[in-house]
Amino acid sequence: MDGCLKLNFSRRELSGILEACLGLKFRANPFDGPGGAGLRGFYVATKALKQPLVCLNTAHRRTAINSAFWHEMGHHLTARLLSPQEESTALSFGSDFDEHLNDPRELAADMLVSLVCYSHSAAKRLFGPLLRKDSAENIHMVVSAGRTHLDSVWGFNFEKQVPATQNLHYLAGTIHFARLRLALLASPTSAVRGQKRIFQ
Numbered sequence: 001m002d003g004c005l006k007l008n009f010s011r012r013e014l015s016g017i018l019e020a021c022l023g024l025k026f027r028a029n030p031f032d033g034p035g036g037a038g039l040r041g042f043y044v045a046t047k048a049l050k051q052p053l054v055c056l057n058t059a060h061r062r063t064a065i066n067s068a069f070w071h072e073m074g075h076h077l078t079a080r081l082l083s084p085q086e087e088s089t090a091l092s093f094g095s096d097f098d099e100h101l102n103d104p105r106e107l108a109a110d111m112l113v114s115l116v117c118y119s120h121s122a123a124k125r126l127f128g129p130l131l132r133k134d135s136a137e138n139i140h141m142v143v144s145a146g147r148t149h150l151d152s153v154w155g156f157n158f159e160k161q162v163p164a165t166q167n168l169h170y171l172a173g174t175i176h177f178a179r180l181r182l183a184l185l186a187s188p189t190s191a192v193r194g195q196k197r198i199f200q
């Protein structure tokens with residue numbers, strides 16, 4: 001499985017592990033009403049709560065739930081470094097990838113998603129040839145590498161499993177996380193700069 005991490009715990013086991021190891025409360029519920037369908041999850045850490053809280057919307061597909069989980073974990077793991085605004089809640093929607101590029105907290109959270117999705121060896125195999133051939137900006141090749149990986153390692157093919165109306169949305173996510181991993185592979189110490197350069 002190429003060293004990728006997967007969620008193989010029951011919800012109760014995962015909740016216990018997160019609380020014991022990270023002092024984190026974990027909730028996972030379907031929010032599929034008109035106000036919550038687009039929500040992927042959120043992270044909130046305020047003085048009013050005894051523990052930080054991660055909540056996921058389980059009304060989405062497994063791949064989207066997994067990426068939301070690691071995104072919210074990214075918020076938790078970088079909270080002390082990037083000093084979250086007190087009393088703020090980091091809501092995550094599936095369509096705000098571009099905005100994340102200009103927000104260090106959101107970008108850091110997305111970096112964790114990308115690193116979990118693409119192990120170092122997978123990133124080298126998939127994206128290394130693109131960097132060597134100076135083809136990192138060839139969107140077709142980047143998407144092709146990302147889709148191959150999602151299908152073979154994560155068992156996800158958005159063309160077969162997702163209604164046509166949602167395909168663009170999953171395509172945008174595939175591009176975002178593949179490009180982010182490519183930028184991290186190309187220059188881990190200046191990934192933010194690299195990510196912005198590749199996107200422009």
Ligand SMILES: [Zn+2]
Pocket residue numbers: 071075090091092105106109
């Ligand atoms: Zn976020």
